[in-house]
Amino acid sequence: GNSVTQMEGPVTLSEEAFLTINCTYTATGYPSLFWYVQYPGEGLQLLLKATKADDKGSNKGFEATYRKETTSFHLEKGSVQVSDSAVYFCALSKETSGSRLTFGEGTQLTVNP
Amino acid sequence: DTAVSQTPKYLVTQMGNDKSIKCEQNLGHDTMYWYKQDSKKFLKIMFSYNNKELIINETVPNRFSPKSPDKAHLNLHINSLELGDSAVYFCASSQVGFGTDTQYFGPGTRLTVL
Numbered sequence: 001g002n003s004v005t006q007m008e009g010p011v012t013l014s015e016e017a018f019l020t021i022n023c024t025y026t027a028t029g030y031p032s033l034f035w036y037v038q039y040p041g042e043g044l045q046l047l048l049k050a051t052k053a054d055d056k057g058s059n060k061g062f063e064a065t066y067r068k069e070t071t072s073f074h075l076e077k078g079s080v081q082v083s084d085s086a087v088y089f090c091a092l093s094k095e096t097s098g099s100r101l102t103f104g105e106g107t108q109l110t111v112n113p
Numbered sequence: 114d115t116a117v118s119q120t121p122k123y124l125v126t127q128m129g130n131d132k133s134i135k136c137e138q139n140l141g142h143d144t145m146y147w148y149k150q151d152s153k154k155f156l157k158i159m160f161s162y163n164n165k166e167l168i169i170n171e172t173v174p175n176r177f178s179p180k181s182p183d184k185a186h187l188n189l190h191i192n193s194l195e196l197g198d199s200a201v202y203f204c205a206s207s208q209v210g211f212g213t214d215t216q217y218f219g220p221g222t223r224l225t226v227l
Contacts, residue, residue, distance in 0.1 A: 032214055034215070036218075038154075042220060042221075043203060043218045043219055043220040043221045044156075044203065044205075044218040045218070046215055046216075046217070049215060087154055089156065093214055093216075095209065095214065099144065099161075099207060099209045099214045099216075100146070100158040100161060100169055101146075101148075101156075101158065101205075101216055102158075103155070103156040103157070105153075105154075105155060106154045106155065106156075108154075
């Protein structure tokens with residue numbers, strides 16, 4: 001079956017530090033890949049997505065590249081802010097699975113001033 | 114102009130009670146979902162409806178019954194609530210099709226069973 005594995009958290013960084021959250025997946029064919037963010041007490045918001053190999057998704061300074069050869073979709077940001085503190089979820093979907101989202105475990109990010 | 118809305122936001126109830134959570138989307142999407150987020154933040158699909166037809170039904174106890182009166186609404190009814198049902202329940206919607214399968218989530222309903 002499909003699965004997503006994220007690096008374990010929590011992750012604590014100082015403001016302006018570089019962020020990487022690793023995500024790898026297992027799926028047949030070509031799933032779509034997503035990063036969702038959950039701010040405290042809120043629902044999930046789509047951060048970025050990529051639908052085919054070598055696509056790069058980007059939003060709000062965050063980037064992730066769909067790497068078919070390593071089955072990865074690592075999230076990066078060059079300079080984090082306190083307002084980036086949240087839980088980040090990597091996910092995949094496939095139409096052949098009813099387009100359900102299969103999520104990773106989530107990574108709690110805390111950015112200190 | 115909320116895209117996906119859920120009511121109530123918080124629900125506190127006793128074991129054995131029956132409760133419902135409502136979800137509405139105004140995005141014109143044809144597919145809606147229910148996800149459960151446990152205390153460790155792990156998210157798992159429960160159900161999915163496409164144009165009022167059930168297409169995903171994960172291994173969820175039959176105490177949980179989704180109902181879709183039209184494609185803009187997907188409600189979740191839970192009978193005989195148990196302590197283990199305490200979680201945050203998220204509704205989501207999407208327009209299924211090649212390259213357009215982004216799901217949009219509601220704010221969640223935090224259910225606490227005492």
